[in-house]
Amino acid sequence: MALDHAHPATPAAAAGAGAGAGAEFGSCPGSALPPPAPARSDVEIRTLTEAGIPEWVRAMGAGFLQAPSVSDAELAGRRSGIDPDRALGAYDGDRCVATYRTFDQRLSLPGGGALASSAVTNVTVSATHRRRGLLRRLMTADLAAAKERGYALSTLISAEYPIYGRFGFGPATRSHAWSVDLTRAGFDGRRSGPRDGGRVDLVPLDEIRRIGPELHARFFAGQPGAVSRDDRWWDLETGRITVPSREWKEPFWAAYRTASGELEGLVAYVSDRKWDENKQPGATVTVRHLFTVSPVAERALWEYVCALDWTSRVDSGERAPDSLLPDLFPDPRAARIHLDVDMLWVRILDTVRALEARGYEGEGALVLDVTDGLGLAGGRFLLEAGPRGARCVPTDAAAGLSLDIRELGACYLGDTSPLRLAALGAVREESPGAAATAERLFRTARRPWCPDVF
Structure with a gap:
């Protein structure tokens, strides 16, 4: 198995x-x-x-x-x-x-x-x-x-x-992953470049190995749920290391730079170069990687990919659930979701350290009764958190919310709703309003996303 x-x-x-x-x-x-x-x-x-x-x-x-x-x-x-x-x-x-x-x-x-x-x-x-x-x-x-x-x-x-x-x-x-039908999207691909005065350029693989890690570090710092990429990741994704059981086709890499020359985004993509029986181009471009540090860069790179010659369809690859797609297009229905799937799984091993390390947009206090079948991180904890920081300590106070360590891991990065888990019976309110307090504390305005399979 x-x-x-x-x-x-x-x-x-x-x-x-x-x-x-x-x-x-x-x-x-x-x-x-x-x-x-x-x-x-x-x-x-x-x-x-x-x-x-x-x-x-x-x-x-x-x-x-x-x-x-x-x-x-x-x-x-x-x-x-x-x-x-x-x-x-x-x-x-x-x-x-x-x-x-x-x-x-x-x-x-x-x-x-x-x-x-x-x-x-x-x-x-x-x-x-x-x-x-x-x-x-x-x-x-x-x-x-x-x-x-x-x-x-x-x-x-x-x-x-x-x-x-x-x-x-x-x-x-x-x-999420989208398949975009460019014939219906209403997208005008005739522009000569980004509308903000920046530029998009193709980049050779050796330059990607040089500039990619620094850009990814900036992306990582602003994207909850992202994971670090080591040198081996860059070597594999640029062909310096190949593994026979892993099919690798050299992708095109393109970089977006602002009008002042600052690198703000990279995209890697491949194409199948298909033509129909009437000699009409119908290629599908598949995006392997696209990461940016600004919405302007994200828009510019999607507009570039969707304007490639001979292309009638774009497969977005796995993207953040709150990606700007499909609302970049005049007709968003032209982008069809063909994947909506769980990605990164988290197992908390130290509840105090984990809960004190993350930030909280809402403010409040909650006593969590955490069950751990492996005996690694369970107990009863008082969490006091807000935008200025968090304090988590073991406590004997009455629990507000009872949950298993797996549900705490699911909620940890801010995407899973404690209120919804309570409705499903996966967490239990021990005091009225505890699930709403957990919702206010744990949920985040920006959805977490892990772009990497490992």
Whole structure:
């Protein structure tokens, strides 16, 4: 059973690019931690060694249905992204039958702060060894180790929804994707450039590796839910590193700069170059990445992409739910949502540190009674928060709101509604108005978004 922390259809997911995770969860009653499966004493969990990387990579590839064996090129492409000290395997004799890996990641929080997270990826259990408690053994051991290392959070991207909620992860962000029919959008693509006096230029890959990280750092600082990108991410997305099991086609990169020359946005895209039987162009342009630090830059890059010659359709790729699309077009109905899905999942490991680290737009005080089936971050806490900061301390005071750690993770970045969870029965009001107070505290004006699969 493949339990990868990445959407299998997304190229970056298959790369294991210095990030990764998969998760499950339901913000609903009945998704509590089930009794442990009987342990198999003949299957050993151990930390990866350098010598064990080829067998571990083979097991991961088999779990993701990539290939039954590993080529030298595949192994070379993956080896640099694996820290053996942060990877676990389950071994039946000498054969690896389950894989699990973590790496250090930073998560952007509401209010402009950030926290280090133990990001989970490359999680598989071989079909021959399912239902033996291997994932439980791997994940419970790793989450305890992550807390011991000092992490307040763990993060992942879930390939399958109903897996990770029982380990305390909650879906904290969502992604949308639009398919834009340019023949109906009413968009005038005849402009020679951005209307604000800025400019859009194509950029070679070596320059992207130079300018991209600094721009992304600025984007990260202002986008709750975004995760850090390491050097390996940029090497994979610009073709410096290739992995055979991950299809890579060189994209076009374009940069938006203001009239004064300041870089404010980048877009990467590919095209299929289709023509119909009457020799009419009908290409689809697919956006791989688009990140900006201003609405002006976002508009300019979408207008550029939608004005490309020979193009009749644009696939937006996964975008923020509050992206300017589709309302940039005279006819917004020309942009059809074809994806609306949970993205980043958050597991809180230290409730006090996590709640004090993020910013709060509303103001109030609330006592939270948090249940944690793994015993890592539960307890009763008084949260006093507002625009000037937050204080969270253990308390014996009467609870206002009772919830599981997975629901707290789902609400953590500000997208999930505590009021809606209360209506669903996933959280319980112990005092009238507590859910409304949580709504005022946790929700954010700007929706969190994680652009990266890892």
